Amino acid sequence: MIMAATAPESDWLRRLQAAVSPLNSGVSKLEIRGYKPPGDSSYRPRKTAAVLVPLLNLERPEIVLTRRADHLPQHAGQVSFPGGAAEPQDQNAVQTALREAHEEIGLPAHHATPLGFLDRLDTISDYRVLPVVALVQAPIAWQLDQREVAEVFTVPFEHVINLEHYENRPIERAGISYSIWYLQYKHHNIWGVTAAMLLNLAIRYRDAGND
Amino acid sequence: MLVSVERLSQLIKVGSCVLVDCRFDLSQSQKSQQDYLDGHIPGAIYAHLDKHLSSAITPQSGRHPLPEPESFALFLASMGWQKDKLLVAYDSGNNAYSARLWWLMRYFGLAAALLDGGWEAWKKAGLPLRQGASELKTGDSPQLVANHKLTVDAAQILSQMGNLLLLDARSSERYSGAVEPLDSKAGHIPGALNRPLGLNLNAQGQFKSQQQLREEFEQLLADIDVSKVVHYCGSGVTACHNAFAMELAGYGVSRIYPGSWSEWIRDPSRPIETSS
Numbered sequence: 001m002i003m004a005a006t007a008p009e010s011d012w013l014r015r016l017q018a019a020v021s022p023l024n025s026g027v028s029k030l031e032i033r034g035y036k037p038p039g040d041s042s043y044r045p046r047k048t049a050a051v052l053v054p055l056l057n058l059e060r061p062e063i064v065l066t067r068r069a070d071h072l073p074q075h076a077g078q079v080s081f082p083g084g085a086a087e088p089q090d091q092n093a094v095q096t097a098l099r100e101a102h103e104e105i106g107l108p109a110h111h112a113t114p115l116g117f118l119d120r121l122d123t124i125s126d127y128r129v130l131p132v133v134a135l136v137q138a139p140i141a142w143q144l145d146q147r148e149v150a151e152v153f154t155v156p157f158e159h160v161i162n163l164e165h166y167e168n169r170p171i172e173r174a175g176i177s178y179s180i181w182y183l184q185y186k187h188h189n190i191w192g193v194t195a196a197m198l199l200n201l202a203i204r205y206r207d208a209g210n211d
Numbered sequence: 212m213l214v215s216v217e218r219l220s221q222l223i224k225v226g227s228c229v230l231v232d233c234r235f236d237l238s239q240s241q242k243s244q245q246d247y248l249d250g251h252i253p254g255a256i257y258a259h260l261d262k263h264l265s266s267a268i269t270p271q272s273g274r275h276p277l278p279e280p281e282s283f284a285l286f287l288a289s290m291g292w293q294k295d296k297l298l299v300a301y302d303s304g305n306n307a308y309s310a311r312l313w314w315l316m317r318y319f320g321l322a323a324a325l326l327d328g329g330w331e332a333w334k335k336a337g338l339p340l341r342q343g344a345s346e347l348k349t350g351d352s353p354q355l356v357a358n359h360k361l362t363v364d365a366a367q368i369l370s371q372m373g374n375l376l377l378l379d380a381r382s383s384e385r386y387s388g389a390v391e392p393l394d395s396k397a398g399h400i401p402g403a404l405n406r407p408l409g410l411n412l413n414a415q416g417q418f419k420s421q422q423q424l425r426e427e428f429e430q431l432l433a434d435i436d437v438s439k440v441v442h443y444c445g446s447g448v449t450a451c452h453n454a455f456a457m458e459l460a461g462y463g464v465s466r467i468y469p470g471s472w473s474e475w476i477r478d479p480s481r482p483i484e485t486s487s
């Protein structure tokens with residue numbers, strides 16, 4: 001059984017551990033969601049990436065998100081998790097996610113306990129992204145890499161797991177309609193892949209609470 | 212079996228349904244009752260999983276033993292149930308608890324339907340809500356007889372092992388034994404296959420189409436006869452969700468093991484299996 005390195009163990013943490021897919025069960029059993037080009041069933045993105053879904057271990061836990069710098073060529077100003085493409089020196093996706101979180105927001109790896117995976121998501125930008133959920137010991141003195149990250153902020157876990165907060169809207173690109181998820185928190189407009197990952201977490205958490 | 216929010220809205224207008232709010236939170240058993248008081252679908256009565264949809268736990272039982280016919284009949288009467296009205300149940304999100312009520316009705320020979328998409332779908336549609344306690348109602352108190360053909364007990368599972376197809380509705384993490392948030396032992400009943408209840412739903416929390424469910428169950432069951440299927444889960448709640456989904460997919464009635472994992476592990480001589 002997987003036990004996080006914290007005591008005492010709270011209800012939400014036990015339930016979260018049942019909600020994520022264990023790290024040792026590998027990624028092949030995880031479902032693949034997200035972008036699918038119309039009519040191409042054999043689609044497989046060429047690049048692999050991992051993101052960290054950091055959860056601050058508080059009595060009322062919070063999820064850490066970033067807003068990307070406004071001058072970036074891709075996804076400028078959008079809300080995302082820390083993360084990025086796998087690099088040759090990474091031994092696995094957990095390392096990719098932790099390395100990127102360290103580079104982008106200064107999260108020390110020893111403050112993070114990886115708990116498990118969410119489902120994989122294919123993006124329109126040719127990535128297959130694996131989300132790694134990790135428990136993070138607060139407080140952290142965030143150190144932003146300002147070339148990539150404009151802001152780090154948190155959203156209460158309670159807000160994230162409330163399925164009423166998610167909205168699904170179609171958008172059109174090059175004449176093709178895609179279905180996009182949105183999650184609003186205060187002035188933060190979380191959408192696309194990041195909102196889809198949070199929704200996946202919320203659904204898994206909901207189902208893990210059943211008996 | 213399944214009604215949309217639009218259909219439910221009509222049924223409420225013409226007064227031809229009995230509506231039951233089954234929202235429940237296992238880790239905070241009083242929370243959902245408060246949620247109900249804070250807002251519910253107009254006319255809905257609150258059903259508490261432990262109090263109304265289960266009987267008391269015993270040293271041998273699982274976490275949610277089935278209610279006795281007499282107490283369930285009283286519960287139906289107290290919420291204004293009438294035999295010419297359709298009972299519609301809902302909960303928050305995935306219909307796991309309302310499926311238990313649907314299955315209990317079936318077990319006692321009565322009909323019920325689920326609200327597709329549940330509470331979230333109703334709220335998102337911007338339809339009216341009501342706050343506070345419901346008025347007292349009096350309805351029919353039927354003579355109920357349990358249909359034991361719909362259930363299987365631990366002894367039957369042990370004696371017919373290999374001849375039954377057990378479907379475990381818990382998450383793949385609990386099934387494999389990697390984690391166990393509720394019970395003292397982790398794993399599953401030997402030979403069981405895993406069908407996490409979330410697979411019955413789309414991202415909006417609505418049931419997948421009949422055709423899609425049919426294809427998925429066909430793949431899972433291969434050529435096994437539906438009469439051999441027995442659903443179980445942690446305590447006989449989400450098992451009902453898979454039974455509902457199979458019936459929605461056109462398979463007819465499949466049986467459940469109401470005691471489920473939480474009862475199975477009470478007797479250490481019963482075999483268990485883990486996998487990673």
